[in-house]
Amino acid sequence: MKKRIDKIYEIMELEIQVNIENLAKRFNVSEITIRRDLKKLEKRGLATSILHGATINRESTFRIPYAERIKKNIYEKKIIARKALSYIKPEETIVICSGTTTYQLAKLIRSNGMKIRVFTNALDSAMELTYSDNITTIMAGGIITDAYTVEINKGNNIDSRTGPIDKMFIGGDG
Known part of the structure; x- marks a missing residue:
């Protein structure tokens, strides 16, 4: 069972703003308990206190370590990935x-085993793809950040090494 504080954060991700009284009723705890939970989220940089509640700190999703983000909503991510694969x-x-x-x-x-060429700026994806002899993997040049395991280049990352691009798959934070 997930901790109450994790559930509160999930509610905040959906509703953006939460009310202390409503959360107390929902979780059958005191308002003081909810205030403590929201204070913990605020200390972690995930929420900002407001009158009678809190709002999600949208910048917080960028501060959540990659190792945590990769596990979050994994079922939904796999469904999206399966749909995306059907277009390739x-x-x-x-x-x-x-x-x-x-x-x-x-x-x-x-x-899947299909023969394709993949251009990526994502170190984790590139490493995953190297395990297949059917996939030619091309990495973008740039600086690797530990927060995103991504290479960032100020220039155009899609260059002459890729040739024509058939499809592009992008993700979004938050």
Whole structure:
């Protein structure tokens, strides 16, 4: 069973703003308990206190460590990845941008066995794809950040090494 504080954060992700009184009723606890939970979320940089409640700190999703983000909503990410895979045809050249959902797509592509070319700026996806002899993986150049396991380049990452691009798969934070 998830901790109450984790459930509160999930509610905040959906509703953006929460009310202390409503949360107390929902979880059958005192308002003081909810205030303590919200204070913990605020200390972690995930929420901002407001009168009678809190709002989600949208910048917080960028501060959640990659190792935590990759586990979050994994079922939904796999469903999205399966749908995305259905659009890919053998011999295509695709771009997979960084993200935890696009990483799930990379895993499916590798296990699918189709022959394709993949251009990516995501270190985790590139490493996953190297396990297949049928996939040509091209990495973007740039700086690797530990928060995103992504290479960032101020120039145009899609260059002459890729040739024509058939499809691009991007993810979004938050």
